[in-house]
Amino acid sequence: MQDNVGQSIKRLESESKVSGELKYLSDLKLPGMLHCKALRSPYAHARIVRIDSQRAAKFSGVEGVLTRDDMVDNPHFDSHYGPVLKDQTVVALDKVRYVGDLVAAVAATRLDIAEEALDLIEVEYEELGAVFSFEEALAENAPLLHEQVSKPEHGFVDLADVNPVEGTNICTTFHLSKGDLEKGFQNSDFVFENVFTCPSAQHAALETLCAVARLERNGGLTIWSTVQNPFVIRDQIAELFHLPVSKVRVIALNIGGGYGSKLYPKLEPLVAALAWKTRKPVGLTLTREEVFQTITKHAAEIHLKTGVTREGRLLARQCRIYLDTGAYAEIGPRVAKKSGYTAAGPYNIPNIQIDSCLVYTNKVPAGAFRGFGVSQSAWAHESEMDLIARALQMDPLELRQKNLLEEGGEFATGEHVHSFGLRQCVERVASALQWGEKCPPPPQKHLARGKGMACLIKATITPSISSALVRLNEDGSATVYVGTADVGQGSDTIMAQIVSQELAIPVTHVQVVHSDTDLCLYDLTTSSSRSTFHMGRAVQLAAQDIRRQLACLAGRLWNCPVEEVLFANQGVRCVVNDVVHAASYRNLLSASFGIKGANLVGKGTVKTEAVQRNGEPLTSAFWFAGAGAAEVEVDRETGSVRVVRYASAADVGKAINPFFCEQQLKGGAITGIGLALMEQLVYQDGLLINPNFLDYNLARFLDIPEEIIPILVERAHEEGPYGAKGVGETALIPVAPAIANAIEDAVGVRVTDLPITPEKVLRALQEKEQKAQLLEGPTPGRS
Template identity: 40%
Template sequence: MSVTGGVGQRIPRIDAEAMVTGKVCYAVDLQVPGMLVGKIVRSRVPHGRIVRVDTSRAEQMPGVRAVITGLDMPDRKIGLALRDATIVARHKVRYVGEPVAAVAAVDERTAEEAAEAIDVVIEELPAVFDPVEGAQPKAPVIHEELGSYGHSTFMARHYNPIPGTNIAHHYWYRRGDVEAAYREAALVHEETFRIQPVHHGYMEPHVAVANVEPYGRVYLWSNTQRPFEVRKLVAEMFGWPEGRVRLTITKIGGGFGGKITPWLEPIAVALSARAGAPVKITLTRAEDFVTCRRQGGRVRVKSGVAQDGTLLAREVEIHWDSGAFSDLGVSVSTLAAISSPGPYRIPNVKVNSYLVYTNKVVAVPYRGLGVPEVMWAAESHMDSLAHRLGLDPIDIRMKNLAEEGDVAPWGEVFHSIGVKECLRRVKEVRERRRQEGDGRGWGVAVMHKFSTPGTMSEAVIRMNSDGTLLLLSGAPPIGQGCETSLAQIAAEGVGVPVSQITVVAGDTDATPFDAGTFSSRVCFHSGNAVLQAAREVRRRALELAGELLEARPEDLEIANGEIYVQGAPDRKTTMAEVARVSHMSQGAPIIGVGAFRGGGSFKFDPDTGLSGRAAAHWEYGAVLVKVDVDRETGKIDLRQVIGAHDVGKAINPLTVEGQIEGAALMGIGAALYEEMVFDGGSLVNPNFMDYLIPSALEAPDTEPILVETPHGEGPFGAKGIGEGPIIAIAPAIGNAVYDATGVRIRELPLTPERVLNALEAQA
């Protein structure tokens, strides 16, 4: 008997009504009695030594309750992988927008005036803005202390800096002999691609509220994607035990990786401690733009292929634009580099990945964790190989795509890999449309995406006295619908309707640990923990019901909240009665606990750089797009997107389709419109007037296709889907432009100006 609202059913999100009626509380809505307004003073210089930060005028202003500089903050570096960042600059600034001071005042106007009254004098130093130039031996050094920084023994255990340079981390791996393979190849082809920095474009900016009680608790509210990690870092910075800090997240208006590192929380804490009152910091849109971004950089790809299109060798060299600090760049640049050859069988591979400091806004994780950048290069390059050999772009991919049990270029064995089926499904669409006379302007690309290895999730399910269930999860909901999916997993695991489950998430005092919402991990990791907890609740409920019904637990079944004897459905009881017995008669409420650690690790062979298993699981997919190109203006008209994605098992097909459609539009933005433009280190378009993101008006007809290749470790076979659908969009569009015009463009975004210049150069 199926569970109402269980796994595989298309049900509306459990928070849908509250969201569309405006009843949800976001961090920007938070109000705490006696709360002050915090403002940050930022550097206007990309690289320089701090000569003076004079706060005397601000301190004397009426209504100002606290003023801090970097010297008032604990002298500790911060970072989730590499601890190289100062939250408020001390002695030196490294980018335009870096915090140098902060104030707290009774209202926003007073706080702004106080911030403007702070006199900052900086002696400017030579700066670096390009990662390739920054990697050169004679480039101005941004981090003189490189090599001495602390780092995570998990996320950055493979940390490999080059002190005395701007190369924060160099990751490499080798397999086979690429040079020998090149000598045997019918074609050796090399291309260089550039990727622009882009912003995450979430609707809600960064917000943090802190209330430091003297000799008591520290209360934090924020819209972070990783509450437990942020709590840990804040506690470490101020020398407190973790238990002193309580961090509660609100609903989050989008994150996409941009709300992981605690750039605001320590500043709010320091201001609150000094002022003796709660402090709220809400970034303006312009401030948010200089807080985080996607890396961007340059990717060089070289391949050797046989005449029939068989890949013999591939070489990839990546220069990542890390910005002023590395944040999670050590991990991102490594895992993306692992992914860079693509989901193919390639016997000979050579990869070099350089994470390079520049004097620009800090680069942080962005939806896809570096894979959209490397797949833009790899999948555009695959099309180039096909056209040079006179092969169909789909056929060359199909010939080389890996299958179950194949060994990946980086040493991992492929598992639950449905990428060929995804490609077959989009090929069917293309062939049908071509037969209908729609012949030109088609582009295809495939993708794979890791889920960060080795992360942990816990879950608790507690039965209430009326038989309903309370699901406690530390994974923050950031708009992707995870509360609904986790509730469906719990419902299926116990055997109750999803309507009987209440989800509580993201409170470090109330919920169990979860590594956070990032890297497409919640459905897989948190879902597994929830399923374990649900099965424990089910086991306990069946034991008690067996006593009530005088039957063995193994002879009982649970369906939609009722427990009955198999073969005798009239002999039954309810979850409510079981709960009453457990609470009243036994004094032992039914509680299920689950914990799951994903597979994989950051362990690499010291001689080859190869990994036995680099990810908890992999997402796979294929994208087909149709474009028209106006040769007079260079404008690309994106007509249709077909995205086929291997989801393992769709917990909620409605949510999965929404993820595919939303990610496609985000990928379209990065492909056609979005670019953070810098002039001498200063961002010149820090707002949604000058920084273009697609709206619903630019959204093409999008057709999601769900392919289900169950994962042996996933809950009910499910895998993540949050990032994969963005990855192949840009190369598919670029390949479609080539199909329509014969012009190959190797730099994003594909603006009308760039397309027109390429067309004119061709002519």
């Protein structure tokens, strides 16, 4: 059958996507829905002395104003929430912690009325000292963002050890060590020390954040949200409103891009509280500027110290990582952990020490961003690899090949990696760009070309859980229920392909119901590139559960052993004493149950553990391996960088839909190019000054390479469905260091702080020339 696993079938919802019929949340209107608008803090850090919302509340068309007064001693809902640390409040209580922090919100019959009513809310602030940099935040006697932070009762298992350091702005720390670091450095011939920095960035999903809440007659809440992990929202809202989770329904429609920005509570507590207050449905769609004021990518400063032998063996590496999580922890602690694990890179290094430190500052909160902190750490370790190679006068490819973590090798965490096709990724991106052959010099003298590469390792959230239901309908078609949100990656189609494969039915006969907490079984999250591996496997198990049930029915009907029942062409088949019995599912069901209308339900669950059977820790249910290689053209006179060609490889285990996998590789590369060359949030005294697309630039058609070469490596994982792993985040991670390495190859300068703007390249070129002149003295004949 052509619809099955391994086939590049089109997205099931393709027609509705090109016709414009597919509804995103902001395309829908509930009858009687109020429009919400939030009042945001103009101060980076201030005590709220007084809020008076009476005038706003009386404004014609306003149905409710939410302020801290609604939070204090309210028996119906709590004020504090947060996925890891309960440091967020529905609206500000005693103080505001960044410019844009939620102060109050208005629900009105029209959006423009809500907007106008905001001006009528009187707020008196008393400004407090604020911290914007790591130095300021970590200084002694620094103003504290959070005096005291509590943890949720039933938090994430993998983050149970997260604890803020009291009396400081340290949100959490992470430590990992292996071997004897000092000894490793002593035995090294050379020790390299470098600092790499990455700025804060924004996900820039084209669909902004949106949420709608409706209070039900039974006291329950229904929430529609642009959210990648509806079950986490359900749990947070249930806890906040003291409701059983059965009374909270969270629904995510198709989502207009997420990239990590649509995880964890954002607007849901606010609209739920306003729905509770006004007893009417309340909807809030953020403006572009507000999205920039809601969630960002962690800025990072990474200090690396690496010891190597003359031959290029890495003996020791120390990594100190500072991550700026902004005003609230959000999922920052997991970012700190994830970037920590992989900070030393995908190499076989006997002595490692890693310390990451997640710091609160008075800036927009930072959370998940495609790659969960790993793009930051890879920027450092992959830039450093080329610096080392250059110093040792060794081919960067060769240096990597010498040190790569191989199948079965021991990682920094002490566990051994399996299903890890890193070497193939590295070698195949190299050969795709004819590594070792010099780039032909461009015709214009001021242009120069070069090649560079980078590779990566990344973990997926572990332990975690996903469950799926498959319903075989009376006519033999199937309906699949998954908590996974389709953010465009094509998860619906992947799930349908798996059911199609297992049940031998056309993919068009499979309907996928997704991301509705009332209909679907629990799924932790659509992130961490985990859905194909976890939910895909759960769907496979659920379909296999149905196969077992079908085999039992057939066995009973034909008196044959269940293991001899075969599945093909939407039906079962069995040969008993040379007699061929065959029935379509439809006929089997009605024959077995004696009535039309019997369904079968299959259930599948995947739960990963933190410890392997052999006692080794399991920090990741599977490891991502990937690599990227770039050919760039640099204008020596302006510092402009153009990526001419880019090769992107990932070990996907098994490509269930090869086209989708390649699309992730190409798309990740393009987003990565934007992040490498232009994206950066700029603050002035705590005010984000480029919260819009005019001033925050994204890669456009003009910025993409002439050629992008996607390369799929398939080293099957025994626990993934058909061997599949994940691919969503892999491709973005190596782009920036691959480009920086290619620039150095082209013009001999190194940029260590992202983004690699033309200005930084030009300045580096000028400095290089000045140094050369100082060394050589004045060159004759030069003006």
